[in-house]
Amino acid sequence: MTIQLRAIGAVSVFSLLMLAACSTSSQVRGGSPSVKPAGERNTAPDFTLKDADGRSVSLSDYKGRVVLLNFWATWCGPCKIEIPWFVEFERRHKDKGFAVLGVSMDEDGWDVVRPFVAGIGVNYRILLGTEMMAEQYGGVAALPTSFLIDREGRIAATHVGLVSRRDYEDDISALLESQ
Amino acid sequence: MKTTSARFWNLSRTLAAALVLAPALPAQTGQPLAVTPPARASGARNGELTARVEIRMRGGYHVNSNTPNDDYLIPLALAWDSSLVKPLETIYPRPELQSFSFSDKPVSVYAGAFEIVTRFAVPAKAPVGMAVVTGRLRYQACNNTMCLPPRTVEIRLPVEIRAGQ
Numbered sequence: 394m395t396i397q398l399r400a401i402g403a404v405s406v407f408s409l410l411m412l413a414a415c416s417t418s419s420q421v422r423g424g425s426p427s428v429k430p431a432g433e434r435n436t437a438p439d440f441t442l443k444d445a446d447g448r449s450v451s452l453s454d455y456k457g458r459v460v461l462l463n464f465w466a467t468w469c470g471p472c473k474i475e476i477p478w479f480v481e482f483e484r485r486h487k488d489k490g491f492a493v494l495g496v497s498m499d500e501d502g503w504d505v506v507r508p509f510v511a512g513i514g515v516n517y518r519i520l521l522g523t524e525m526m527a528e529q530y531g532g533v534a535a536l537p538t539s540f541l542i543d544r545e546g547r548i549a550a551t552h553v554g555l556v557s558r559r560d561y562e563d564d565i566s567a568l569l570e571s572q
Numbered sequence: 573m574k575t576t577s578a579r580f581w582n583l584s585r586t587l588a589a590a591l592v593l594a595p596a597l598p599a600q601t602g603q604p605l606a607v608t609p610p611a612r613a614s615g616a617r618n619g620e621l622t623a624r625v626e627i628r629m630r631g632g633y634h635v636n637s638n639t640p641n642d643d644y645l646i647p648l649a650l651a652w653d654s655s656l657v658k659p660l661e662t663i664y665p666r667p668e669l670q671s672f673s674f675s676d677k678p679v680s681v682y683a684g685a686f687e688i689v690t691r692f693a694v695p696a697k698a699p700v701g702m703a704v705v706t707g708r709l710r711y712q713a714c715n716n717t718m719c720l721p722p723r724t725v726e727i728r729l730p731v732e733i734r735a736g737q
Protein backbone atom coordinates (compact mmCIF):
# COMPACT_ATOMS: atom_id res chain seq x y z
CA MET A 394 0.00 0.00 0.00
CA THR A 395 2.87 2.37 0.93
CA ILE A 396 4.58 1.60 -2.39
CA GLN A 397 1.38 2.37 -4.29
CA LEU A 398 1.00 5.72 -2.47
CA ARG A 399 4.61 6.60 -3.31
CA ALA A 400 3.98 5.67 -6.95
CA ILE A 401 0.87 7.85 -7.10
CA GLY A 402 2.86 10.68 -5.54
CA ALA A 403 5.70 10.34 -8.05
CA VAL A 404 3.35 10.35 -11.04
CA SER A 405 1.46 13.35 -9.63
CA VAL A 406 4.67 15.33 -9.17
CA PHE A 407 5.80 14.38 -12.70
CA SER A 408 2.45 15.48 -14.16
CA LEU A 409 2.54 18.80 -12.28
CA LEU A 410 6.07 19.44 -13.54
CA MET A 411 4.98 18.73 -17.11
CA LEU A 412 2.01 21.10 -16.77
CA ALA A 413 4.22 23.80 -15.26
CA ALA A 414 6.70 23.44 -18.13
CA CYS A 415 3.94 23.80 -20.74
CA SER A 416 2.49 26.83 -18.97
CA THR A 417 5.90 28.56 -18.77
CA SER A 418 6.51 27.83 -22.43
CA SER A 419 3.21 29.47 -23.45
CA GLN A 420 3.99 32.57 -21.41
CA VAL A 421 7.41 32.95 -23.00
CA ARG A 422 5.91 32.63 -26.45
CA GLY A 423 3.46 35.47 -25.92
CA GLY A 424 0.07 33.81 -26.32
CA SER A 425 0.74 31.62 -29.35
CA PRO A 426 2.15 28.30 -28.16
CA SER A 427 3.69 27.48 -31.54
CA VAL A 428 5.52 30.79 -32.09
CA LYS A 429 9.12 30.60 -30.87
CA PRO A 430 10.68 33.45 -28.95
CA ALA A 431 12.58 35.77 -31.34
CA GLY A 432 15.96 34.69 -29.98
CA GLU A 433 15.33 31.04 -30.88
CA ARG A 434 14.31 31.55 -34.51
CA ASN A 435 16.47 30.42 -37.42
CA THR A 436 16.72 32.25 -40.73
CA ALA A 437 14.32 30.87 -43.34
CA PRO A 438 16.33 29.59 -46.32
CA ASP A 439 15.91 31.86 -49.32
CA PHE A 440 14.65 30.33 -52.55
CA THR A 441 13.58 31.35 -56.01
CA LEU A 442 10.68 29.53 -57.67
CA LYS A 443 8.37 30.20 -60.62
CA ASP A 444 4.78 31.30 -60.26
CA ALA A 445 1.92 30.40 -62.63
CA ASP A 446 2.90 33.24 -64.98
CA GLY A 447 6.52 32.06 -65.18
CA ARG A 448 7.81 34.91 -63.02
CA SER A 449 10.61 34.22 -60.55
CA VAL A 450 9.63 34.74 -56.94
CA SER A 451 12.10 34.75 -54.05
CA LEU A 452 11.38 34.59 -50.37
CA SER A 453 13.70 37.57 -49.92
CA ASP A 454 11.22 39.64 -51.97
CA TYR A 455 8.97 39.40 -48.92
CA LYS A 456 11.40 40.69 -46.31
CA GLY A 457 9.59 43.02 -43.94
CA ARG A 458 6.38 41.01 -44.22
CA VAL A 459 5.05 38.11 -42.20
CA VAL A 460 4.89 35.11 -44.56
CA LEU A 461 2.89 31.92 -44.26
CA LEU A 462 4.86 29.47 -46.42
CA ASN A 463 2.60 26.51 -47.10
CA PHE A 464 3.73 23.28 -48.78
CA TRP A 465 0.76 21.49 -50.31
CA ALA A 466 -0.36 19.32 -53.25
CA THR A 467 -3.55 18.78 -55.21
CA TRP A 468 -3.66 15.13 -54.02
CA CYS A 469 -3.49 16.13 -50.36
CA GLY A 470 -6.93 16.09 -48.75
CA PRO A 471 -6.01 17.85 -45.49
CA CYS A 472 -4.34 20.64 -47.54
CA LYS A 473 -7.73 21.42 -49.08
CA ILE A 474 -9.16 22.22 -45.64
CA GLU A 475 -6.52 24.88 -45.04
CA ILE A 476 -6.57 26.64 -48.41
CA PRO A 477 -9.85 28.54 -47.81
CA TRP A 478 -8.42 29.69 -44.43
CA PHE A 479 -5.32 31.00 -46.17
CA VAL A 480 -7.48 32.79 -48.76
CA GLU A 481 -9.23 34.53 -45.87
CA PHE A 482 -5.95 35.35 -44.06
CA GLU A 483 -4.50 36.83 -47.24
CA ARG A 484 -7.58 38.97 -47.78
CA ARG A 485 -7.78 40.12 -44.17
CA HIS A 486 -4.10 40.77 -43.39
CA LYS A 487 -2.55 41.67 -46.74
CA ASP A 488 -2.50 45.39 -45.94
CA LYS A 489 -0.85 44.76 -42.57
CA GLY A 490 2.27 43.30 -44.15
CA PHE A 491 1.24 39.67 -44.45
CA ALA A 492 1.43 37.26 -47.38
CA VAL A 493 0.73 33.61 -48.04
CA LEU A 494 3.03 31.71 -50.39
CA GLY A 495 1.69 28.33 -51.47
CA VAL A 496 4.35 25.91 -52.71
CA SER A 497 2.84 23.04 -54.66
CA MET A 498 4.75 19.75 -54.56
CA ASP A 499 2.77 18.22 -57.43
CA GLU A 500 5.02 16.18 -59.71
CA ASP A 501 2.74 16.91 -62.66
CA GLY A 502 3.31 20.64 -62.35
CA TRP A 503 1.10 23.41 -63.63
CA ASP A 504 -1.03 21.03 -65.73
CA VAL A 505 -2.75 19.91 -62.52
CA VAL A 506 -2.01 22.88 -60.26
CA ARG A 507 -3.39 25.63 -62.50
CA PRO A 508 -6.95 24.24 -62.87
CA PHE A 509 -7.05 23.25 -59.20
CA VAL A 510 -6.06 26.71 -58.01
CA ALA A 511 -8.52 28.37 -60.40
CA GLY A 512 -11.31 26.08 -59.22
CA ILE A 513 -10.79 26.80 -55.54
CA GLY A 514 -10.36 30.59 -56.00
CA VAL A 515 -6.89 31.04 -54.49
CA ASN A 516 -6.01 34.74 -54.08
CA TYR A 517 -2.39 34.31 -52.99
CA ARG A 518 0.75 33.44 -54.87
CA ILE A 519 1.25 29.82 -55.82
CA LEU A 520 4.71 28.55 -56.71
CA LEU A 521 5.89 25.23 -58.03
CA GLY A 522 8.20 23.57 -55.54
CA THR A 523 11.30 21.53 -56.22
CA GLU A 524 12.89 18.75 -54.22
CA MET A 525 15.96 20.91 -53.68
CA MET A 526 13.89 23.72 -52.23
CA ALA A 527 11.97 21.28 -50.01
CA GLU A 528 15.30 19.88 -48.78
CA GLN A 529 16.21 23.37 -47.59
CA TYR A 530 13.13 23.19 -45.39
CA GLY A 531 13.96 19.84 -43.84
CA GLY A 532 12.69 17.61 -46.63
CA VAL A 533 8.96 18.27 -46.13
CA ALA A 534 8.14 14.62 -45.44
CA ALA A 535 4.41 15.22 -45.10
CA LEU A 536 1.81 17.64 -46.40
CA PRO A 537 0.53 20.07 -45.43
CA THR A 538 3.62 21.59 -43.86
CA SER A 539 3.64 25.30 -43.10
CA PHE A 540 6.21 27.74 -41.83
CA LEU A 541 5.35 31.10 -40.29
CA ILE A 542 8.16 33.50 -41.15
CA ASP A 543 8.57 36.75 -39.25
CA ARG A 544 9.30 40.17 -40.72
CA GLU A 545 13.04 39.58 -40.32
CA GLY A 546 12.87 36.42 -42.44
CA ARG A 547 13.16 33.98 -39.54
CA ILE A 548 11.09 30.83 -39.00
CA ALA A 549 8.85 31.56 -36.05
CA ALA A 550 6.58 28.51 -36.17
CA THR A 551 6.24 25.22 -38.03
CA HIS A 552 3.12 23.13 -38.48
CA VAL A 553 3.30 19.60 -39.89
CA GLY A 554 -0.11 18.20 -40.78
CA LEU A 555 -3.48 19.81 -40.39
CA VAL A 556 -3.79 22.07 -37.36
CA SER A 557 -6.69 24.28 -36.37
CA ARG A 558 -7.51 27.56 -38.05
CA ARG A 559 -7.22 29.12 -34.60
CA ASP A 560 -3.59 28.02 -34.32
CA TYR A 561 -2.77 29.87 -37.54
CA GLU A 562 -4.76 32.93 -36.48
CA ASP A 563 -2.90 33.07 -33.16
CA ASP A 564 0.47 32.71 -34.89
CA ILE A 565 -0.29 35.39 -37.48
CA SER A 566 -1.67 37.82 -34.87
CA ALA A 567 1.36 37.29 -32.62
CA LEU A 568 3.77 37.93 -35.49
CA LEU A 569 1.93 40.94 -36.92
CA GLU A 570 1.72 42.54 -33.47
CA SER A 571 5.31 41.87 -32.45
CA GLN A 572 6.92 45.05 -33.80
CA MET B 573 1.92 -13.05 -11.74
CA LYS B 574 2.44 -9.31 -11.53
CA THR B 575 1.63 -7.48 -8.32
CA THR B 576 -0.64 -4.44 -8.33
CA SER B 577 2.26 -2.08 -7.63
CA ALA B 578 4.35 -3.59 -10.47
CA ARG B 579 1.44 -3.10 -12.83
CA PHE B 580 1.06 0.47 -11.57
CA TRP B 581 4.76 1.20 -12.18
CA ASN B 582 4.54 -0.25 -15.70
CA LEU B 583 1.55 1.99 -16.40
CA SER B 584 3.38 4.98 -14.92
CA ARG B 585 6.42 4.34 -17.11
CA THR B 586 4.21 4.04 -20.19
CA LEU B 587 2.40 7.29 -19.39
CA ALA B 588 5.67 9.08 -18.72
CA ALA B 589 7.12 7.86 -22.04
CA ALA B 590 3.98 8.95 -23.86
CA LEU B 591 4.21 12.44 -22.34
CA VAL B 592 7.89 12.79 -23.17
CA LEU B 593 7.46 11.53 -26.74
CA ALA B 594 4.23 13.39 -27.46
CA PRO B 595 5.87 16.45 -29.10
CA ALA B 596 7.82 14.19 -31.46
CA LEU B 597 4.80 12.26 -32.73
CA PRO B 598 3.88 14.62 -35.60
CA ALA B 599 7.34 14.02 -37.06
CA GLN B 600 6.66 10.27 -37.36
CA THR B 601 6.16 10.20 -41.10
CA GLY B 602 7.97 6.96 -42.03
CA GLN B 603 6.37 4.81 -44.69
CA PRO B 604 3.09 3.40 -43.42
CA LEU B 605 2.78 0.62 -45.98
CA ALA B 606 4.49 -2.78 -45.92
CA VAL B 607 4.45 -5.06 -48.97
CA THR B 608 4.96 -8.81 -48.81
CA PRO B 609 5.12 -10.71 -52.11
CA PRO B 610 4.47 -14.45 -52.03
CA ALA B 611 7.46 -16.66 -51.24
CA ARG B 612 6.93 -18.29 -54.63
CA ALA B 613 4.37 -18.31 -57.44
CA SER B 614 4.44 -21.37 -59.63
CA GLY B 615 2.74 -22.48 -62.81
CA ALA B 616 3.18 -24.79 -65.74
CA ARG B 617 4.00 -23.93 -69.36
CA ASN B 618 0.85 -23.13 -71.32
CA GLY B 619 -0.97 -22.54 -68.05
CA GLU B 620 -1.33 -19.75 -65.52
CA LEU B 621 0.20 -18.71 -62.25
CA THR B 622 -1.24 -16.47 -59.58
CA ALA B 623 0.59 -14.02 -57.33
CA ARG B 624 -0.98 -12.66 -54.16
CA VAL B 625 0.81 -9.56 -52.91
CA GLU B 626 -0.02 -8.80 -49.29
CA ILE B 627 -0.14 -5.21 -48.16
CA ARG B 628 -0.44 -3.98 -44.61
CA MET B 629 -1.11 -0.36 -43.66
CA ARG B 630 -0.05 1.15 -40.37
CA GLY B 631 -3.03 1.96 -38.14
CA GLY B 632 -4.66 5.31 -38.92
CA TYR B 633 -3.29 5.45 -42.47
CA HIS B 634 -4.96 4.66 -45.78
CA VAL B 635 -4.03 4.67 -49.44
CA ASN B 636 -6.31 5.72 -52.25
CA SER B 637 -7.93 2.76 -53.94
CA ASN B 638 -7.14 1.87 -57.56
CA THR B 639 -10.30 3.76 -58.51
CA PRO B 640 -10.27 6.98 -56.46
CA ASN B 641 -13.41 9.08 -56.65
CA ASP B 642 -11.61 12.38 -57.15
CA ASP B 643 -9.57 13.29 -60.23
CA TYR B 644 -6.76 14.77 -58.15
CA LEU B 645 -6.16 11.66 -56.04
CA ILE B 646 -3.36 9.27 -56.94
CA PRO B 647 -4.58 5.67 -57.36
CA LEU B 648 -2.90 2.58 -55.99
CA ALA B 649 -1.41 0.80 -58.99
CA LEU B 650 0.55 -2.42 -59.39
CA ALA B 651 2.46 -2.87 -62.66
CA TRP B 652 4.64 -5.80 -63.63
CA ASP B 653 7.75 -5.74 -65.84
CA SER B 654 7.94 -9.21 -67.29
CA SER B 655 8.82 -10.82 -70.57
CA LEU B 656 8.81 -14.25 -68.91
CA VAL B 657 5.15 -14.45 -67.91
CA LYS B 658 2.37 -12.23 -69.22
CA PRO B 659 0.08 -10.40 -66.78
CA LEU B 660 -3.53 -11.25 -67.65
CA GLU B 661 -5.45 -9.49 -64.89
CA THR B 662 -4.73 -7.62 -61.69
CA ILE B 663 -7.51 -7.88 -59.15
CA TYR B 664 -7.71 -5.19 -56.49
CA PRO B 665 -9.87 -5.64 -53.40
CA ARG B 666 -13.18 -3.88 -53.05
CA PRO B 667 -12.41 -0.38 -51.75
CA GLU B 668 -13.82 1.04 -48.53
CA LEU B 669 -15.70 4.33 -48.66
CA GLN B 670 -14.37 6.20 -45.62
CA SER B 671 -15.39 9.61 -44.37
CA PHE B 672 -12.70 12.12 -43.47
CA SER B 673 -12.88 15.63 -42.10
CA PHE B 674 -11.00 16.88 -45.16
CA SER B 675 -13.51 15.63 -47.71
CA ASP B 676 -17.18 16.45 -48.11
CA LYS B 677 -17.78 13.04 -49.68
CA PRO B 678 -16.56 9.57 -48.65
CA VAL B 679 -13.16 8.69 -50.08
CA SER B 680 -12.43 5.39 -51.85
CA VAL B 681 -9.52 3.87 -49.92
CA TYR B 682 -7.76 0.77 -48.68
CA ALA B 683 -6.71 0.47 -45.05
CA GLY B 684 -5.52 -2.29 -42.74
CA ALA B 685 -4.42 -5.51 -44.44
CA PHE B 686 -5.40 -6.37 -48.00
CA GLU B 687 -4.03 -8.17 -51.03
CA ILE B 688 -3.69 -7.60 -54.73
CA VAL B 689 -3.93 -10.67 -56.92
CA THR B 690 -2.37 -10.92 -60.37
CA ARG B 691 -2.95 -13.75 -62.84
CA PHE B 692 -0.14 -14.42 -65.30
CA ALA B 693 -0.14 -16.53 -68.44
CA VAL B 694 2.85 -18.85 -68.74
CA PRO B 695 3.95 -19.10 -72.39
CA ALA B 696 4.48 -22.54 -73.91
CA LYS B 697 8.17 -21.78 -74.45
CA ALA B 698 8.88 -20.19 -71.07
CA PRO B 699 12.15 -21.50 -69.65
CA VAL B 700 11.58 -24.11 -66.98
CA GLY B 701 12.96 -23.30 -63.54
CA MET B 702 13.14 -20.39 -61.15
CA ALA B 703 13.16 -16.72 -62.13
CA VAL B 704 12.27 -13.38 -60.60
CA VAL B 705 9.58 -11.08 -61.97
CA THR B 706 9.67 -7.47 -60.82
CA GLY B 707 6.74 -5.21 -60.24
CA ARG B 708 6.20 -1.64 -59.14
CA LEU B 709 3.56 -0.63 -56.63
CA ARG B 710 2.70 3.05 -56.68
CA TYR B 711 0.70 4.52 -53.84
CA GLN B 712 -0.03 7.67 -51.95
CA ALA B 713 -0.88 7.43 -48.27
CA CYS B 714 -2.60 9.78 -45.84
CA ASN B 715 -4.02 9.79 -42.36
CA ASN B 716 -6.63 12.14 -40.93
CA THR B 717 -4.31 15.12 -40.79
CA MET B 718 -1.49 14.65 -43.27
CA CYS B 719 -0.47 13.03 -46.53
CA LEU B 720 2.82 11.51 -47.55
CA PRO B 721 4.26 12.06 -51.04
CA PRO B 722 3.45 9.44 -53.68
CA ARG B 723 5.90 6.57 -53.64
CA THR B 724 6.79 3.63 -55.85
CA VAL B 725 8.20 0.44 -54.33
CA GLU B 726 9.74 -2.42 -56.26
CA ILE B 727 8.34 -5.90 -55.72
CA ARG B 728 10.42 -8.99 -56.48
CA LEU B 729 8.28 -12.04 -57.17
CA PRO B 730 10.04 -15.44 -57.27
CA VAL B 731 8.45 -17.48 -60.05
CA GLU B 732 8.75 -21.20 -60.73
CA ILE B 733 7.97 -22.41 -64.24
CA ARG B 734 7.21 -26.12 -64.55
CA ALA B 735 7.34 -28.22 -67.71
CA GLY B 736 3.67 -29.00 -67.58
CA GLN B 737 1.71 -32.07 -68.64
